[in-house]
Amino acid sequence: MTTLYLFGTAALPVLEIAETVRAAQARGWDVCLGLTPSAAAWLEPQLPELEALTGHPVRSEYKMPGAPDVWPPADVILVAPATFNTINEWSLGLTGKFVVGVVAEAIGKDIPTVAMPCVNSAYVQHPQFHWSVDALRSMGVTVLYGEGGFEPNPPGERRPYPWGLALDAVGAIASPAP
Numbered sequence: 001m002t003t004l005y006l007f008g009t010a011a012l013p014v015l016e017i018a019e020t021v022r023a024a025q026a027r028g029w030d031v032c033l034g035l036t037p038s039a040a041a042w043l044e045p046q047l048p049e050l051e052a053l054t055g056h057p058v059r060s061e062y063k064m065p066g067a068p069d070v071w072p073p074a075d076v077i078l079v080a081p082a083t084f085n086t087i088n089e090w091s092l093g094l095t096g097k098f099v100v101g102v103v104a105e106a107i108g109k110d111i112p113t114v115a116m117p118c119v120n121s122a123y124v125q126h127p128q129f130h131w132s133v134d135a136l137r138s139m140g141v142t143v144l145y146g147e148g149g150f151e152p153n154p155p156g157e158r159r160p161y162p163w164g165l166a167l168d169a170v171g172a173i174a175s176p177a178p
């Protein structure tokens with residue numbers, strides 16, 4: 001089976017991650033779920049259920065030196081929802097968090113990677129956000145932002161997060177084995 005690393009960060013759509021895992025599995029992916037520490041705290045009561053659902057440990061921390069890899073290698077990585085903070089950390093190479101470390105290395109390992117931000121229209125006025133999106137695209141990351149991807153909402157207004165676009169983009173890059 002083909003392996004998708006699904007990495008969620010601390011924006012509200014991460015609370016829907018179980019449904020997205022099921023949707024990815026229905027498309028044929030073996031899903032390994034990674035979370036930032038903030039997202040893991042939000043999902044803490046659901047973590048046992050998410051581990052049972054994926055059949056893999058949910059990871060939010062680096063392993064200890066010498067500890068074995070607990071996941072199969074990734075065929076493709078999806079970072080969604082991706083916060084302003086995580087997009088900027090990734091672009092700048094600030095790898096204090098496990099999931100950011102993995103996707104920073106993925107660029108050099110040529111592992112196809114897709115990111116779909118979740119940011120409001122106030123965050124995107126900070127110039128670093130656009131510099132980060134441009135930099136990630138120049139590194140080969142597919143960033144689903146703007147027309148055809150995530151479009152920012154006014155602060156405080158929730159809109160459905162376009163998970164389907166993210167899974168379609170992943171499927172267009174790498175198809176799960178039948």
Ligand SMILES: Cc1cc2nc3c(=O)[nH]c(=O)nc-3n(C[C@H](O)[C@H](O)[C@H](O)COP(=O)(O)O)c2cc1C
Nearest residue numbers: 009010011012036038039083084085086118119120
């Ligand atoms: C209820 C709530 C909703 C949030 N929604 C967003 C969001 O949609 N986008 C965003 O960039 N940050 C959002 N934040 C702020 C992030 O959670 C915060 O910047 C956090 O440090 C991100 O950490 P992470 O990138 O390591 O997950 C939200 C915070 C809270 C408390």
